Amino acid sequence: MKKKLLIILPILAIVSYFVYKQLFSSSTTTPKYTTATATKGTLIVSLTASGSVSTSNSRTVTTTASGVVKKIYVKEGQKVSTGTPIMQIDLDLDGRQKLESAYSSYLSAQNSLKTTQDKIYSLDSTLVNTKNIFINQWQGLSPDDPTYIQRHDDYLLAQESYNNLTKQLQQQKVSLEASRLSYQSAGAVVYSPISGTIGSISLAPGMILNPTSSASNSSNIENKIAIVKTNATPSISVSLTEIDVPKVKVGNKVTVTLSAFTDKTYTGKIVAIDTTGTVSSGVVSYPVTITLDSGTPDIFANMSATANILIDFKDNILIVPNGAIVSQNGENFVRVLKNNILTNLPVVTGLSNDTDTEIVSGIDDGQQVVTAVTTTSSAKTTTSTTSVFGGLGGGVRMR
Numbered sequence: 353m354k355k356k357l358l359i360i361l362p363i364l365a366i367v368s369y370f371v372y373k374q375l376f377s378s379s380t381t382t383p384k385y386t387t388a389t390a391t392k393g394t395l396i397v398s399l400t401a402s403g404s405v406s407t408s409n410s411r412t413v414t415t416t417a418s419g420v421v422k423k424i425y426v427k428e429g430q431k432v433s434t435g436t437p438i439m440q441i442d443l444d445l446d447g448r449q450k451l452e453s454a455y456s457s458y459l460s461a462q463n464s465l466k467t468t469q470d471k472i473y474s475l476d477s478t479l480v481n482t483k484n485i486f487i488n489q490w491q492g493l494s495p496d497d498p499t500y501i502q503r504h505d506d507y508l509l510a511q512e513s514y515n516n517l518t519k520q521l522q523q524q525k526v527s528l529e530a531s532r533l534s535y536q537s538a539g540a541v542v543y544s545p546i547s548g549t550i551g552s553i554s555l556a557p558g559m560i561l562n563p564t565s566s567a568s569n570s571s572n573i574e575n576k577i578a579i580v581k582t583n584a585t586p587s588i589s590v591s592l593t594e595i596d597v598p599k600v601k602v603g604n605k606v607t608v609t610l611s612a613f614t615d616k617t618y619t620g621k622i623v624a625i626d627t628t629g630t631v632s633s634g635v636v637s638y639p640v641t642i643t644l645d646s647g648t649p650d651i652f653a654n655m656s657a658t659a660n661i662l663i664d665f666k667d668n669i670l671i672v673p674n675g676a677i678v679s680q681n682g683e684n685f686v687r688v689l690k691n692n693i694l695t696n697l698p699v700v701t702g703l704s705n706d707t708d709t710e711i712v713s714g715i716d717d718g719q720q721v722v723t724a725v726t727t728t729s730s731a732k733t734t735t736s737t738t739s740v741f742g743g744l745g746g747g748v749r750m751r
Contacts, residue, residue, distance in 0.1 A: 386724040397664040403590030405655040414574035418447040418563040436544040446563040454535040461528040475514045482510040548582035591637040611656040620644040670711040675723035687722040
């Protein structure tokens with residue numbers, strides 16, 4: 353009998369422990385709801401891009417000439433026009449050689465243009481003659497006739513030769529203008545490249561202008577003389593990803609902030625989108641040009657900028673936080689509390705951004721919606737005395 357009691361008592365102790373835990377220890381889970389009010393307002397959809405000032409409202413006056421500054425013709429604050437003399441330089445040996453080389457290139461461009469113009473006159477005559485012969489003598493023949501084919505090909509060849517030479521003439525006109533500007537830049541007199549107001553002059557009579565170098569071996573390509581400020585508005589260049597660029601279009605309104613002026617916000621619009629894009633390390637980006645509506649003389653080229661591009665907006669619409677929207681099986685619902693029970697109401701949604709969503713129909717203005725649900729757990733804690741069954745040892749604290 354004693355042996356049976358020794359076996360039964362530990363079993364009873366274990367059973368008693370679990371019964372006690374179920375009877376005297378309990379926990380409850382209470383949901384907590386975060387709510388918001390559906391209200392009418394304005395919903396703005398925008399995206400942010402970073403970039404820099406690509407063109408400012410000032411122009412730097414430069415020269416490739418070298419020597420000693422002989423005379424300054426202007427002063428700060430003076431208004432100038434395009435072509436106004438800014439400064440005269442007493443050229444050194446290197447400056448004279450560069451000027452002669454630029455003049456030689458200019459004459460060569462002139463001669464090439466003259467030669468092409470003479471060829472055009474000759475080809476024009478040939479084209480007119482070939483065309484008249486074909487129309488008057490051979491156009492009436494069958495297109496399969498060998499003579500028709502030969503004369504027609506002669507006419508087409510003359511037309512193509514004339515068109516190609518016309519394109520070459522346009523290219524040579526551009527080259528002539530470029531060589532003329534290079535010759536002018538190497539000259540002893542420096543001229544204003546644009547109309548505006550002289551903002552600053554970095555040289556004075558008697559100062560030396562060092563020889564400049566080519567871009568292949570030095571960054572010192574031009575000597576900076578002065579700055580001409582204009583009324584032109586600065587432009588900003590930003591890069592968009594392949595995901596964002598389809599969302600924008602020319603004419604979109606933009607707000608811009610500059611790192612140099614954190615307390616100022618400028619407005620503007622998109623004026624150009626480079627849809628060709630560039631690829632760097634496998635990442636595609638698309639440059640977008642933004643023109644500011646106004647600027648200040650303190651905006652300089654290459655300043656860091658952040659653009660906030662307005663994509664779409666709606667006014668006087670019903671808006672709820674995005675957290676109130678749930679999607680199930682392709683349908684959208686808004687969570688609400690009915691008799692303290694979380695309920696999904698079907699809704700029709702419209703425009704949305706990173707924080708809010710438009711509700712077209714399904715709920716009313718002023719209605720409370722649930723944006724988040726959290727749960728908290730509570731448990732009764734009791735402390736037992738020493739078990740009547742010695743097998744469990746001393747006091748046991750159960751939670």
